[in-house]
Amino acid sequence: MTKMEIRGVSKTFRARGGETVALEPCDLSIAKGEFVTVVGPSGCGKSTLMMIAAGLEAPSSGEVLVDGRPAGPAGPRRSVVFQRFALFPSETVAQNIGFGLRVAGLPREECEQRIAEQLELMGLKQFRDAYPHELSGGMQQRVAIARALAVRPEILLMDEPFGALDAQTRTVLQEEVSRLQRELHYTVLFITHSVEEAVYLSDRVIVMSRGPGRILREIAVPRDAAWRGVDIEQAGDDPAFMQAKREIWDLIRGQIVRH
Numbered sequence: 475m476t477k478m479e480i481r482g483v484s485k486t487f488r489a490r491g492g493e494t495v496a497l498e499p500c501d502l503s504i505a506k507g508e509f510v511t512v513v514g515p516s517g518c519g520k521s522t523l524m525m526i527a528a529g530l531e532a533p534s535s536g537e538v539l540v541d542g543r544p545a546g547p548a549g550p551r552r553s554v555v556f557q558r559f560a561l562f563p564s565e566t567v568a569q570n571i572g573f574g575l576r577v578a579g580l581p582r583e584e585c586e587q588r589i590a591e592q593l594e595l596m597g598l599k600q601f602r603d604a605y606p607h608e609l610s611g612g613m614q615q616r617v618a619i620a621r622a623l624a625v626r627p628e629i630l631l632m633d634e635p636f637g638a639l640d641a642q643t644r645t646v647l648q649e650e651v652s653r654l655q656r657e658l659h660y661t662v663l664f665i666t667h668s669v670e671e672a673v674y675l676s677d678r679v680i681v682m683s684r685g686p687g688r689i690l691r692e693i694a695v696p697r698d699a700a701w702r703g704v705d706i707e708q709a710g711d712d713p714a715f716m717q718a719k720r721e722i723w724d725l726i727r728g729q730i731v732r733h
């Protein structure tokens with residue numbers, strides 16, 4: 475069942491100095507419970523596509539549908555996690571996680587219950603009353619993910635969520651997100667520069683051309699791939715994993731070196 479449909483979406487930025495075509499018309503459907511990742515050369519329009527999918531930017535043409543209806547402006551049905559954690563510095567971890575719940579006007583008890591659920595899920599229980607500056611980057615990004623999940627979004631949009639983290643923290647969070655996905659089956663649109671991360675986490679990888687971006691190829695990753703549930707280091711040794719990685723890399727490389 476299609477959850478989100480990006481239909482003929484393009485974007486041209488207009489400024490006084492001229493026009494930038496960021497995105498050629500793109501079509502992309504995401505099924506309920508599917509994890510779809512977009513990769514492509516720098517500047518190909520990945521973030522632009524994400525902002526439009528989130529309702530934070532208007533497309534120049536085309537439309538975004540959720541459950542077959544126009545998705546409209548940003549709202550709690552679509553939660554976004556950005557590379558920079560964007561936490562509220564003067565609020566505690568629990569208050570940050572509860573932000574969207576307060577905005578939605580949920581009763582206090584329900585807020586508390588959902589905050590507790592997220593603290594547990596993301597391994598943040600002992601940091602409940604800490605402030606963001608007291609946490610490492612990895613912990614801050616856990617809070618950002620918990621905040622996004624607390625509103626129980628129908629679609630989770632993640633734009634390079636691990637891009638600002640050190641390699642070890644990144645590995646741990648990749649494994650956490652993989653676990654969450656296997657347990658809870660979110661509908662996810664994910665952006666990354668890491669081909670390995672894309673193959674590890676996704677059901678489908680979308681490769682974009684160099685800017686102005688268009689969708690070049692879709693590569694399906696079997697849900698029952700042998701590396702599901704193992705750590706990313708081990709996954710990297712699987713021949714099918716290596717093959718998928720190579721196929722995607724070749725496509726991206728072709729876009730970077732061709733002029």
Ligand SMILES: Nc1ncnc2c1ncn2[C@@H]1O[C@H](COP(=O)(O)OP(=O)(O)OP(=O)(O)O)[C@@H](O)[C@H]1O
Nearest residue numbers: 487494495496515516517518519520521522523685
């Ligand atoms: N607000 C804006 N105004 C004008 N041009 C923009 C704006 N946002 C993005 N662009 C341009 O649109 C193109 C696509 O940018 P976008 O950030 O979507 O690419 P990206 O694939 O996410 O890049 P990266 O991988 O480097 O993060 C680029 O040429 C960029 O300069």
